Amino acid sequence: MPADDEDRHSERRVRSVPDLDAVREANRARILACIREAGIIARIEISNLTGISPATVSVITGKLLEDGLIEHSEGHGDDLSVARGRPKSFLKLNPHAAYAVGIKLGVQRVFISLTNFLGEVVISRARKVALRRISPQVLARLCADEINAVLGETGTPRSRLAGVGVGCPGLVDHRQGVIQWSPIFEDQFIPFRNIMEEMTGLRVVVDNDVNLVGLAEQCFGLGRNLPDFVVVTVEAGVGMAIVLDGKLRRGQDGFAAELGHMKIRPDGQLCRCGQRGCLEAYVADYAIAREAATFFAATDLGDDAAIDSTIDRLSIAADSGDETAREIFIRAGTMLGIGIGNVAKLLNPPVVFLSGERTRSAAVFFEAMERSLTAQAILPGIGVPRLEIHRWGDELWARGAAALVLETFASERLAGGESVIPPQAAE
Amino acid sequence: MPADDEDRHSERRVRSVPDLDAVREANRARILACIREAGIIARIEISNLTGISPATVSVITGKLLEDGLIEHSEGHGDDLSVARGRPKSFLKLNPHAAYAVGIKLGVQRVFISLTNFLGEVVISRARKVALRRISPQVLARLCADEINAVLGETGTPRSRLAGVGVGCPGLVDHRQGVIQWSPIFEDQFIPFRNIMEEMTGLRVVVDNDVNLVGLAEQCFGLGRNLPDFVVVTVEAGVGMAIVLDGKLRRGQDGFAAELGHMKIRPDGQLCRCGQRGCLEAYVADYAIAREAATFFAATDLGDDAAIDSTIDRLSIAADSGDETAREIFIRAGTMLGIGIGNVAKLLNPPVVFLSGERTRSAAVFFEAMERSLTAQAILPGIGVPRLEIHRWGDELWARGAAALVLETFASERLAGGESVIPPQAAE
Numbered sequence: 090m091p092a093d094d095e096d097r098h099s100e101r102r103v104r105s106v107p108d109l110d111a112v113r114e115a116n117r118a119r120i121l122a123c124i125r126e127a128g129i130i131a132r133i134e135i136s137n138l139t140g141i142s143p144a145t146v147s148v149i150t151g152k153l154l155e156d157g158l159i160e161h162s163e164g165h166g167d168d169l170s171v172a173r174g175r176p177k178s179f180l181k182l183n184p185h186a187a188y189a190v191g192i193k194l195g196v197q198r199v200f201i202s203l204t205n206f207l208g209e210v211v212i213s214r215a216r217k218v219a220l221r222r223i224s225p226q227v228l229a230r231l232c233a234d235e236i237n238a239v240l241g242e243t244g245t246p247r248s249r250l251a252g253v254g255v256g257c258p259g260l261v262d263h264r265q266g267v268i269q270w271s272p273i274f275e276d277q278f279i280p281f282r283n284i285m286e287e288m289t290g291l292r293v294v295v296d297n298d299v300n301l302v303g304l305a306e307q308c309f310g311l312g313r314n315l316p317d318f319v320v321v322t323v324e325a326g327v328g329m330a331i332v333l334d335g336k337l338r339r340g341q342d343g344f345a346a347e348l349g350h351m352k353i354r355p356d357g358q359l360c361r362c363g364q365r366g367c368l369e370a371y372v373a374d375y376a377i378a379r380e381a382a383t384f385f386a387a388t389d390l391g392d393d394a395a396i397d398s399t400i401d402r403l404s405i406a407a408d409s410g411d412e413t414a415r416e417i418f419i420r421a422g423t424m425l426g427i428g429i430g431n432v433a434k435l436l437n438p439p440v441v442f443l444s445g446e447r448t449r450s451a452a453v454f455f456e457a458m459e460r461s462l463t464a465q466a467i468l469p470g471i472g473v474p475r476l477e478i479h480r481w482g483d484e485l486w487a488r489g490a491a492a493l494v495l496e497t498f499a500s501e502r503l504a505g506g507e508s509v510i511p512p513q514a515a516e
Numbered sequence: 517m518p519a520d521d522e523d524r525h526s527e528r529r530v531r532s533v534p535d536l537d538a539v540r541e542a543n544r545a546r547i548l549a550c551i552r553e554a555g556i557i558a559r560i561e562i563s564n565l566t567g568i569s570p571a572t573v574s575v576i577t578g579k580l581l582e583d584g585l586i587e588h589s590e591g592h593g594d595d596l597s598v599a600r601g602r603p604k605s606f607l608k609l610n611p612h613a614a615y616a617v618g619i620k621l622g623v624q625r626v627f628i629s630l631t632n633f634l635g636e637v638v639i640s641r642a643r644k645v646a647l648r649r650i651s652p653q654v655l656a657r658l659c660a661d662e663i664n665a666v667l668g669e670t671g672t673p674r675s676r677l678a679g680v681g682v683g684c685p686g687l688v689d690h691r692q693g694v695i696q697w698s699p700i701f702e703d704q705f706i707p708f709r710n711i712m713e714e715m716t717g718l719r720v721v722v723d724n725d726v727n728l729v730g731l732a733e734q735c736f737g738l739g740r741n742l743p744d745f746v747v748v749t750v751e752a753g754v755g756m757a758i759v760l761d762g763k764l765r766r767g768q769d770g771f772a773a774e775l776g777h778m779k780i781r782p783d784g785q786l787c788r789c790g791q792r793g794c795l796e797a798y799v800a801d802y803a804i805a806r807e808a809a810t811f812f813a814a815t816d817l818g819d820d821a822a823i824d825s826t827i828d829r830l831s832i833a834a835d836s837g838d839e840t841a842r843e844i845f846i847r848a849g850t851m852l853g854i855g856i857g858n859v860a861k862l863l864n865p866p867v868v869f870l871s872g873e874r875t876r877s878a879a880v881f882f883e884a885m886e887r888s889l890t891a892q893a894i895l896p897g898i899g900v901p902r903l904e905i906h907r908w909g910d911e912l913w914a915r916g917a918a919a920l921v922l923e924t925f926a927s928e929r930l931a932g933g934e935s936v937i938p939p940q941a942a943e
Contacts, residue, residue: 112539260894270895277895317768331862333760340864341744344899347861352854352892354781362894427779434774435758435862437767465779467687467789468697468704472771 116141117149121158121182125207126313129162129181150180158186158206182206187251190236190291191490193298193483194220194257196273196325197393199232200483203239204491208309210484212239220273229284236289252292252497254490255281256301258326263343266295272326272361294493299346301489302444303330303337308492311442311479319438319474321348321429323447325393326361327369331436349373351428371424374400374446380417400450407451415453422454426461433462433474440475448480543568547576548585548609552634553740556589556608577607585613585633609633614678617663617718618917620725620910621647621684623700623752624820626658627910630666631918635736637911639666647700656711663716679719679924681917682708683728685753690770693722699753699788721920726773728916729871730757730764735919738869738906746865746901748775748856750874752820753788754796758863776800780854798851801827801873807844827877834878842880849881853888860889860901867902875907 116139123135132150136143153159162179186206193200197220202213214235220228232255240247259271266282268274285293303320306312312320316335322328327349331338338345349369350362357366361375370376378396381403382388389395406414429441447454459476466473543566550562559577563570580586589606613633620627624647629640641662647655659682667674686698693709695701712720730747733739739747743762749755754776758765765772776796777789784793788802797803805823808830809815816822833841856868874881886903893900 260898269898329862333765334763336761338760338863340899341866341901342864342899345862345864347864347894347899350894351858351861353779355851355854364892364894424782427782431778431858432862434778435756435772435859436765437769437772437774439768465791467774467777467791471687471696472767472769472774474768 116145117153120146120149121153124159124180124182125308129179131179135180154180157183159183184209185249187495188245188249189251189491189494190239190253191301191487191494192232192235192253192255193301193486193490194228194255194271194273195393195483196220199228199235200487201232201235201239202484202487202491203243203245204488206495208305208488208491208495210487211245212243213484213487214239215483221275225274225276225279225281225284226288229281229288232285233289236291247291250291252294252494253285253289254301254493255285255293255295256298256486256490257281257295258298258328260344260347261295261297261300263294263296263300263339266293268295269344270362292494292497294490294497296490296493297328297330297339297343297346298486299328299330300337300339301486301493302328303332303489304492304496305485305489306330306442306479307332307335307337308496309488310485311477315440317438319432319436319441321425321432321441321443322445323372323425323443324374324445326373327425327428328445329432331438333436348428348432351431353424353427353431368424368428372421372428372447377403377417377421381414384413384417397446404449404451407453415451418451418454419457422457423461425454426458426463427465429458429474429476430462430465433465433472437472438474440477442477442479444479444481444485448478543572544576544580547573548580551586551607551609552735556606558606562607581607584610586610611636612676614922615672615676616678616918616921617666617680618728618914618921619659619662619680619682620728620913620917621655621682621698621700622820622910623647626655626662627914628659628662628666629911629914629918630670630672631915633922635732635915635918635922637914638672639670640911640914641666642910648702652701652703652706652708652711653715656708656715659712660716663718674718677718679721679921680712680716681728681920682712682720682722683725683913683917684708684722685725685755687771687774688722688724688727690721690723690727690766693720695722696771697789719921719924721917721924723917723920724755724757724766724770724773725913726755726757727764727766728913728920729755730759730916731919731923732912732916733757733869733906734759734762734764735923736915737912738904742867744865746859746863746868748852748859748868748870749872750799750852750870751801751872753800754852754855755872756859758865760863775855775859778855778858780851780858795851795855799848799855799874804830804844804848808841811840811844824873831876831878834880842878845878845881846884849884850888852881853885853890854892856885856901856903857889857892860892860899864899865901867904869904869906871906871908871912875905 119139120135123139124130132146133143136146159180160183162181184205184207189204191202191204198215198217200215203211205211257268257271258273260269262269266280268279268281270277282293282295299320299322302322306320312318312332318332320330329346329348331346350367352366353368354366358370359365360367360370374396378390378399381399382390388399403414403417407418463473546566547562550566551557559573560570563573586607587610589608611632611634616631618629618631625642625644627642630638632638645658684695684698685700687696689696695706695708697704709720709722726747726749729749733747739745739759745759747757756773756775758773777794779793780795781793785797786792787794787797801823805817805826808826809817815826830841830844834845890900
C-alpha cells in the first residue's frame with residue numbers, strides 16, 4: 090500500500106451513490122419527464138421507454154394523479170389500441186398543476202411571461218427600461234408589478250405560482266442567486282434572488298440567460314431527446330449553454346459556458362468586460378456596430394435600438410453586395426467559427442444550436458462561420474458538430490425560466506411538499 | 517399541445533434510467549471503487565461511505581471474496597476497534613486478482629509496464645524506436661514481444677492478464693480502437709486495437725494518452741476524491757483530459773479535450789497538425805525549440821533528444837537571467853495561461869493538474885502562466901481554477917492504461933465472466 094494510507098483515510102469523500110430512496114425519487118422525476126416528452130402516453134409505454142417496471146410505474150403515476158400533477162387522457166384518435174377496440178388508459182401532464190413566471194433581463198428591456206405546467210406561454214409582456222440607470226430595488230419593484238399584472242390579467246391565483254425564474258446575461262451565481270457581473274448593470278454582486286423574494290414573497294431562481302435557453306431547448310425544444318448539446322447565442326453578447334448527460338453544466342462556481350469571453354486573439358479588440366481579444370469583441374452586436382460606424386458616416390450607437398438599426402443597415406448593404414459591409418460580416422463569422430471550433434475541440438458535442446438576433450443577419454456571416462468551423466477540423470469532417478440554427482424570440486428564454494422553476498420546485502411537490510413554499514428570510 | 521405531437525412520438529428516445537439491475541451493477545462497481553480508494557476498509561465503513569445498506573454490502577462483498585477480487589485483511593494496527601479489543605473484519609483488494617499491461621507510445625520510444633490489481637507497477641521498461649519509420653504491424657510485433665518479456669521476467673501467467681491498455685497522443689477513437697491522427701505516426705486511421713488483438717490474443721484498449729493520465733489521477737492520483745477536474749500536459753504536445761461527475765469525457769466521437777489545437781491566434785504560428793495558431797504551436801516542446809534555434813547558433817532539432825537538450829539549455833539561460841531566453845518562456849507561459857483560461861471560461865473546473873516535461877522548465881514559464889491565467893478572470897479571483905503541478909514520469913501514464921484495462925474488464929469478472937476473454941475476430 091502507498092505510504093499515504095493514513096491521509097487517504099482522513100481525506101476520503103466518496104462520490105454520491107444511487108441508494109434505493111434516490112432511485113425512487115429519480116424514477117418519479119423520470120416518469121414525469123417521460124410524460125412531458127411524450128405529451129400523451131400509456132402506462133405500459135412509460136415502462137417500455139424508461140425501463141421502470143410496470144408495477145412501479147403504476148404506484149408512481151397513482152401518486153402523481155392524486156397530487157394533481159398529471160391527469161387521465163382519452164389518448165390519440167389514431168392510436169392502434171383504440172382502433173382495436175381496447176382503449177388503454179392514457180396519461181398527460183395537468184397543464185394547470187402549476188404556473189411559473191419567466192423574466193428575461195435584456196440590455197434595455199425586461200420581458201416577462203406566465204407559463205403553465207406544460208411550458209406553454211399563457212401571456213407575455215415586454216417593458217422598455219434602462220437597466221443601467223436604475224437600482225436593483227427599483228428593478229425588483231418593477232418586476233413585482235409585472236408579476237401582479239400578468240396574474241391579474243389571466244386570473245391566475247397567486248397560490249398556483251410555483252415560482253419566478255429570472256435570466257440575466259453575464260456571470261450569475263445560480264446557487265446564491267447573485268448577479269456577479271453583467272454588461273447590463275453598473276452594479277456588481279447584486280443579490281437579486283433575495284431582493285425579489287423579500288419583495289414578492291414568491292420563490293425565485295436566478296440564472297445566466299443562456300443557461301435558461303439550454304433548459305428550454307432540453308425541455309421543450311430541439312434538445313428534447315439529446316443527452317449532449319451546446320447552445321450558442323449571438324446578439325448583444327455571445328452566450329453559451331452546455332448540456333452533458335442531460336444535465337446543464339454550470340461549473341464549480343456557476344461560471345462555465347462563458348464563450349463570449351474566450352480569448353481568441355491575445356491583446357486584440359476591446360471587449361465590454363474591459364479585457365481585450367474576447368470572442369464577443371469580434372462577433373457581438375456592439376462589435377459589428379462599431380465597425381459599421383466606421384463604414385457609415387455619422388452613425389448613432391447611443392442605445393440598443395440604434396445598434397440594432399445600424400446592423401440592419403449593414404446587413405442590407407452586405408446582401409446587396411457591398412464589399413466592405415460583406416467583409417465586416419465575413420470577419421465576424423470567421424471569428425465565431427473559430428470560437429465554436431474551439432468548443433468542438435474541447436467538448437466534441439454532436440450538435441450546436443445557434444440562436445439569437447444575429448441569426449437574422451446577412452447570409453455571408455453564416456457562410457463564413459461554417460467555412461471557418463469546417464476548416465478547423467484536424468481531419469476533414471472529423472469532430473465537427475452539426476450546426477442547427479434555431480430562430481426564436483424572447484419566448485424561448487421565458488420558457489427556459491419556467492423550466493428552471495418547474496424543475497426546481499416540482500420535485501418538492503412530488504415529495505409531498507406544498508407547491509408554493511415561502512422563501513426563507515436568511516440563508 | 518404543440519402541433520408536432522406526432523413527430524415527438526415517433527422521434528422520442530428516452531435517456532437511460534437506473535433500473536434495479538443497473539443499480540445492483542453500479543453498487544458492485546461502487547463498492548469495488550470504495551475499497552480501492554480506502555485501501556483497507558471495514559464493511560460497515562463501506563456502507564457508511566457509499567450509502568448502500570449493510571445487508572447489500574455483505575452480499576456483494578461475499579461475491580467479490582468468492583471471485584478472488586478482494587480478500588480479508590487484519591486491518592490497521594492503529595485502528596480504534598482493534599485497540600478496544602473488538603477487531604472488525606477488514607477488506608482490501610487482492611493485488612493478484614488481475615494484472616494489466618500499460619503501453620505508452622511516445623515520439624521516439626515505447627514505454628511498457630505491468631501493473632497489478634491495485635494499479636501498482638510490478639515492472640516497467642522503455643524501448644527507443646522511431647515510430648514514424650515503422651509500420652503499425654511492426655510496432656504491434658514489438659509491443660507483443662515486450663508483453664511476453666515482462667510476463668516472462670515477472671513469472672506472471674498469461675491467464676492472469678486482464679488486458680493491454682495503449683495510450684497514444686492525437687485523435688484516438690477509443691470505441692473503435694483506431695488511431696485516427698497522431699503526430700507520432702505518418703499513417704492515419706490505424707486500427708491498432710484490432711492489429712494488437714490479432715497478434716497477441718489479448719484484450720486491448722486504445723485511448724488518447726492524456727485520457728489515461730486523467731484515469732490514473734482519478735484512480736490512483738490527485739483526482740482520487742474529486743468528481744470534477746482537468747489535466748493539462750505540456751511536453752512534445754499540449755494534451756488534456758476532462759473528468760466531470762467522475763466520468764472521463766471523450767465527447768461524441770472521442771475527440772474532446774484537444775486543447776493543443778485550440779486556436780489562440782487566427783493565422784498565427786504553424787502547428788504540427790498543419791494549421792496555424794494552435795495553442796501547441798506556442799507552448800509545446802517543438803515550438804520552444806524552434807525559437808531557441810533562432811537564439812542559439814547551429815541548433816540541432818533533428819530528433820526528440822536534440823529538442824530536449826535545446827530546451828534544457830534555454831531553461832538554464834533563462835534561469836541565469838538571459839533576457840531573450842526568459843522572454844521565450846514568458847511568451848509560451850502567457851499563451852498557456854490564455855489556453856487554460858479559455859478552459860476555465862468554458863468548464864469552470866475547480867482544479868487543473870498540470871503535468872509533463874515542461875513542469876521541469878524555467879521558473880519564469882510558470883510565473884508567466886499564472887499571471888496570464890489570473891489576469892483573465894472577468895472579476896478578480898472569480899472562476900479561476902486552482903493550479904496544481906503534478907510531476908511524474910512515464911509511470912503514471914502506464915498506470916492510467918492499467919486503470920482503463922481494469923475498468924473495462926473487471927466488470928466482466930464481476931458479472932461472472934472470465935478474466936481473459938478471447939478477442940472477437942470481427943466487430
